Amino acid sequence: MSLLSVRDLSISFGGVKAVDGVSFDVEEGEVFTIVGPNGAGKSTIFNLISRFYQPTGGSIVFDGQDITRMRPDQIAPLGIARTFQNIELFEHSTVLQNLLVGRHSRRRTHWLEDMFFLPRVRREELRHRRRVEEVIDFLDLQPYRDKMIAGLPYGVRKIVEVARGLASQPKLLLLDEPASGLSVEETQDLVFWIQDMNKDMGLTILMVEHDMSLVNQVSDRVLALADGRPLALGTPQEVQSDPRVIEAYLGA
Numbered sequence: 473m474s475l476l477s478v479r480d481l482s483i484s485f486g487g488v489k490a491v492d493g494v495s496f497d498v499e500e501g502e503v504f505t506i507v508g509p510n511g512a513g514k515s516t517i518f519n520l521i522s523r524f525y526q527p528t529g530g531s532i533v534f535d536g537q538d539i540t541r542m543r544p545d546q547i548a549p550l551g552i553a554r555t556f557q558n559i560e561l562f563e564h565s566t567v568l569q570n571l572l573v574g575r576h577s578r579r580r581t582h583w584l585e586d587m588f589f590l591p592r593v594r595r596e597e598l599r600h601r602r603r604v605e606e607v608i609d610f611l612d613l614q615p616y617r618d619k620m621i622a623g624l625p626y627g628v629r630k631i632v633e634v635a636r637g638l639a640s641q642p643k644l645l646l647l648d649e650p651a652s653g654l655s656v657e658e659t660q661d662l663v664f665w666i667q668d669m670n671k672d673m674g675l676t677i678l679m680v681e682h683d684m685s686l687v688n689q690v691s692d693r694v695l696a697l698a699d700g701r702p703l704a705l706g707t708p709q710e711v712q713s714d715p716r717v718i719e720a721y722l723g724a
């Protein structure tokens with residue numbers, strides 16, 4: 473069974489089919505990347521999986537559960553975390569505070585327990601903290617731990633977004649253009665982090681990315697989209713040499 477199965481997924485905006493019959497499976501343990509020109513429907517697929525958008529057709533099954541009609545707030549507790557193409561962090565909170573917030577989706581305690589601060593809650597809090605500190609160490613964010621987001625360089629904020637996703641201990645991490653706006657050096661660091669998250673942490677990753685050097689280095693499989701429709705699916709090499717993909721990119 474695949475970790476994520478997307479079947480015949482479709483959505484229209486004002487009569488325009490932004491996603492038009494897209495199917496793919498993400499296997500546990502792989503890095504699966506969606507590529508395609510601007511407007512191809514990549515972020516829309518993420519918004520459909522994280523349930524911000526309601527599909528007009530098709531289905532999404534995650535970890536054996538049909539999530540097609542679930543509410544957005546039901547998704548994170550199942551083990552799906554995402555980053556946004558445009559960074560969405562609390563600007564006037566520190567890195568640590570942003571990560572502690574991200575962890576809340578996995579809380580298992582009830583508010584009554586919180587009120588009385590039972591030992592179980594205390595243990596849970598300590599686990600959250602420990603996990604967040606591990607993620608901070610893992611992504612080399614120690615120097616920025618207590619700094620306000622608003623004052624941080626763009627490249628660091630992008631990594632904090634990834635860290636926030638990781639802090640919730642997801643089974644599936646969705647990364648929307650993690651390398652956009654990063655320098656060559658920062659992009660290379662990101663390659664290592666993605667490889668470490670995937671290999672060392674055993675995390676399954678679904679990514680949208682334009683930077684083909686990053687795509688080639690980390691992806692097990694690639695799906696190419698154009699105008700909301702799938703063009704090619706295979707290894708990075710197979711997809712890049714597919715004539716339909718070359719045509720869509722070059723407009724030839």
Ligand code: ADP
Pocket residue numbers: 485490508509510511512513514515516517
């Ligand atoms: P990309 O592949 O660049 O991430 P998107 O998924 O953001 O592309 O967009 C695909 C298409 O869907 C575009 O034509 C975009 O304008 C349209 N679209 C996405 N979200 C909305 C929305 N909320 N309302 C109207 N149109 C949308």
Ligand code: MG
Pocket residue numbers: 514515516557
């Ligand atoms: Mg996008």
